[in-house]
Amino acid sequence: MDRLHVHTPDKSYDVILGEGLRHHLNDYIVSSYRKILVVSDENVADYYLEGVIDGLADGREVHEIVLPAGEASKSFRCYERLLDKCVDATLDRNSLILALGGGMVGDIAGFVAASYLRGIDYIQLPTSILAHDSSVGGKVAINHTKGKNLIGAFHHPEMVLYDTEMTATLPLKEKRSGYGEVVKHALLSDEHWFREVMERNIDDLTPEEVKSDLRRGIRLKALIVGEDEKESGIRKHLNLGHTLGHAIEAELHYGSVTHGEAVVIGTLFALRLSGLDAAYELLEDWAKRNDYPLEIVNELDEANLVDRMKLDKKTMNNRIHYVLLSDIGTPFVTEVEEDELLQQLRQFKDEVIQ
Template sequence: MDNIIVQSSSHSYQIIVAENIRFQIKKYVTKDYSSIMVVTDDQVAKLYLDDILSNFSDDQVYSVIIPSGEQSKSFETYYKLQTEALKHKLDRKSLIIALGGGVVGDLAGFVAATFLRGIDYIQVPTTILAHDSSVGGKVAINHELGKNLIGSFYPPVAVIYDVETLNSLSPSEIRSGYAELVKEALISNAYFFEEILATNLADLSNQVLIDHLKKGIRVKAEIVESDEKEAGIRKFLNLGHTLAHALEAELGYGVITHGEAVAIGTLFAMSVSEETFDVTLPYEEFKQWLIENEYPLQLPSLDIEKLIHIMKLDKKVVNHKIQMVLMKAIGQLVVVEIDDEKLHCFLKKFISELMDK
């Protein structure tokens, strides 16, 4: 098994990607924990919760099930999980296991980061999208004014990724996850990007998926090791997210998936990059791949000024100026400050082109 090791400022942790390893989780729980709380959602619980619980004795482990969807990344759900941890008498030698997609991972990770000033947690991703969110230790909940505005940097003690759980994903969740793999390919190299463009998401084999996941995870792992707190190149991982987060907030969380919003945001970043740097990027090829794989590119009527206002609430904004990750070429990214007037023009042109697709 080809495991990936990530070195954070506090500790190193393994990322294990394989089939059927949800039945071997106890093997990777290296400490003698006083108790374990598994956090999952109501969709994943029906499929995989019993598999996880079977690893441990009944008197040692508890489970909490939250509603599925982005709406659960709220202060109310966060507070509920803190209450459950207290009711079950978790202590500083307890463990939280986050079983699910990015919402569960972000939420349970933030609970772990703040319960008794921090306890261990393990990520057990069950979506393609969570290959990105489960690595690097960024944990958070949403505020009604923006996504992931309340959070912390808090690495897990392990990421255990059973790709067999991905077989139950809906087409929209597969699209969502692959948008983040596209992002990592664009950060990395043209070969990886072309591999993805040659992939039909309706006909994925586990072997192709494992290969793409490992490549994407290695891209992210290398970046977060060198820039854990997002002071430099880790900002490149926000490619496509400036517009994506604004779309999610404006349309309503859950109307389109996070990854579908990132796909639109990445296409927008390509468009802005071409105009800003007078370069030719694979914009049309990427747009065609999105269409062929049924990404929802048709947006409802949007108020551009309102979108810009939401974008300016993003945590990456500096001195009220929007910072966008742009590309001079695949593998050559930069962070550029975009003023409101230019951003308005870019958005107007981009949204018009999408409507004409």
């Protein structure tokens, strides 16, 4: 078992990684929570919901709600459903929300916890590789039709309990999505880890490879969040690949491409803008070998994508700010002119579909 610590001015908590943690939740969740609402999605619930509820039911009143799987559930409609469930279950400020799922579940459940009764406790129980990024750091949100994560808050979990056994049941598409964030973390860290990840085959990952990448990614995230909790400085670097990635997701209405797949496309484009040709070629080859849908950018209008980017959280005074790299492990944020983005996107589209 690994225990990593997140320390910020507003909150300190542990991220605990281990096999089978879901079978021992009462060892970690304090007994003062008399009511718990477990939020999950249809895919995860089929595998794990019953066992988690059984493990929590020791003298507690446990409620459950299951959302449709997929990013489209990070919506106003599902947010309202969850709030209705909180009211119907008469949760109070001594109640707990448990987010059992991937990034979508953690984001919306955390946002409900942030806003219900002006804030109650929640715990992240991630089930995906992707959630090693989203479950740490306290950023919770839902999507707007015009942009991703535009409605949200900073609300840290009480802890993150990462049962690494649950990543074994992920479908290939979700493993591919999760490694979009792993690639980002590796590029923000050092060339050795990046080249190591470029040797990974998504359809043949070993448990040891996954655990190693999860630990390193969470350690990096905890370090950055501890230094910049509210994204006023270096935390912006964690948006590498996300400016275009989020625009792609929004343009496709949060359905046909996963978050991590879109982030890989966005990261490839960021490497192109950065002029890091060797890293670009490595990532392009890796993405094609692992069947990332790079060709999807050819279906999208570059002017529409730029308009979506203007709604990015880093945009100021309607001017787009981008996370780029001067070298692997050396990120920076810079303003990119709209005309340059349009030109670069047109060239990028011509390259990636070959």
